[in-house]
Amino acid sequence: MADLGRWTRAVRTGMGADPAVGAVVPPIYLSTNYLFDGMGQPGAYDYSRSNNPTRDLLSDALATLEGGAGATAVGTGLAAITLIAEAFIPAGGRAVVQHDAYGGTWRLFAFLAEQGRFDVDFVDFNDPAAFQAALGQNPAVVWIETPSNPLLRITDIAAASAAAHDAGALVVADNTFLSPLLQRPLEHGADLVVHSTTKFLNGHSDVVGGAVIAATQEQHERLRLWGNALGLTAGAFDSYLALRGIRTLDARLRVHQENAAVLVEVLRTHPAVARLYYPGLPEHPGHEVAARQQSGFGSLISLELHGGVQAAERFLDGLLIFHLAESLGGVESLICHPDSMTHAGMSPEARATAGITGGLLRMSVGVESADDLATVVSEALERAS
Ligand SMILES: *Cc1c(COP(=O)(O)O)cnc(C)c1O
Numbered sequence: 001m002a003d004l005g006r007w008t009r010a011v012r013t014g015m016g017a018d019p020a021v022g023a024v025v026p027p028i029y030l031s032t033n034y035l036f037d038g039m040g041q042p043g044a045y046d047y048s049r050s051n052n053p054t055r056d057l058l059s060d061a062l063a064t065l066e067g068g069a070g071a072t073a074v075g076t077g078l079a080a081i082t083l084i085a086e087a088f089i090p091a092g093g094r095a096v097v098q099h100d101a102y103g104g105t106w107r108l109f110a111f112l113a114e115q116g117r118f119d120v121d122f123v124d125f126n127d128p129a130a131f132q133a134a135l136g137q138n139p140a141v142v143w144i145e146t147p148s149n150p151l152l153r154i155t156d157i158a159a160a161s162a163a164a165h166d167a168g169a170l171v172v173a174d175n176t177f178l179s180p181l182l183q184r185p186l187e188h189g190a191d192l193v194v195h196s197t198t199k200f201l202n203g204h205s206d207v208v209g210g211a212v213i214a215a216t217q218e219q220h221e222r223l224r225l226w227g228n229a230l231g232l233t234a235g236a237f238d239s240y241l242a243l244r245g246i247r248t249l250d251a252r253l254r255v256h257q258e259n260a261a262v263l264v265e266v267l268r269t270h271p272a273v274a275r276l277y278y279p280g281l282p283e284h285p286g287h288e289v290a291a292r293q294q295s296g297f298g299s300l301i302s303l304e305l306h307g308g309v310q311a312a313e314r315f316l317d318g319l320l321i322f323h324l325a326e327s328l329g330g331v332e333s334l335i336c337h338p339d340s341m342t343h344a345g346m347s348p349e350a351r352a353t354a355g356i357t358g359g360l361l362r363m364s365v366g367v368e369s370a371d372d373l374a375t376v377v378s379e380a381l382e383r384a385s
Helices: 006-011 053-066 077-088 103-114 128-135 157-166 217-230 236-246 249-268 287-293 308-316 348-354 370-384
Strands: 036-038 070-074 094-098 119-123 141-145 170-174 192-196 210-214 273-277 300-305 334-336 360-364
Touching (some): 070 217, 077 103, 077 141, 077 170, 077 192, 103 141, 157 170, 249 273, 249 300
Parallel strands (some): 170 192
Antiparallel strands (some): 192 210, 334 360
């Protein structure tokens, strides 16, 4: 048989394999429990928190896509982050987390540190001296998120992983912003990949979910055990929908990226725009690394308007198509004001250090017609001028 590529194998996960009635699309197993063959003789499944056939299919697809030994599908992206924190950071240990990580990641690590569970350093990974100093404290885990949220800063995964490994740390990469079709951190040396499947993987803004993909079987086994012990595992219906979303990931991403490229051209020369953040731009400070470690620049664009928070308000007031909402990666275009929305959970000092200002907007470019998107963004820029 032909040696099928990663994407073909992933998109076809579970297809045509139903032993009961020959369903092409694998059925969803909602049952919480499963029959034992006899006393002391469980079948392949016993209880759905521990194991569920629908969740297993989602995990298989994710492990295939990221090139990992296995994937643990959990209830939310933050459950995936919690799982790693609990399974891999010992009591009194230390985590080094990128300072401009997702707001919820920042808050979770800050809460756990405040609670005395472990210590955390939030570090600018583009500051080599600060990064090296943090590694000198023997962290158990180094947490990368690239491109970062919302300024789309790029971290060189291979270089950061090598330095972290020298310091004896486990490397985690949050790959939510790109999905495994555009970046595969395990190939660059990361040990674990985290996803909020809520975003591009599900892609339809109707499931909250998460996953951890491990490079080795041993790490995967540990995550599986802890995921069950902590009760973080994903529900069957959510798993079914997330896998359904993954089947169109490649098709969606192509349109997402095409549309993003059109909007970048609209924004790039407009006088109302003070700064444009998109790793596909040659002047973006992370462009070269992004071009090397990614196979696409994604469909998130951040921009800072000259007029600060007032200009941002005018931009948003009457904006068509783009809904003002948190989250990203769905087929619908969204816009968010990080300062008052996604990143409001960070301390004001941390927000300032991370460069999140009142005039900053983040767009998640959807799959609507590029012409319509360009028109409404041009109109909004005129209002903001
Ligand atoms: C959304 C998001 C998360 C958290 O995921 P939830 O599914 O909302 O719990 C983590 N990391 C990144 C980069 C995200 O965008």
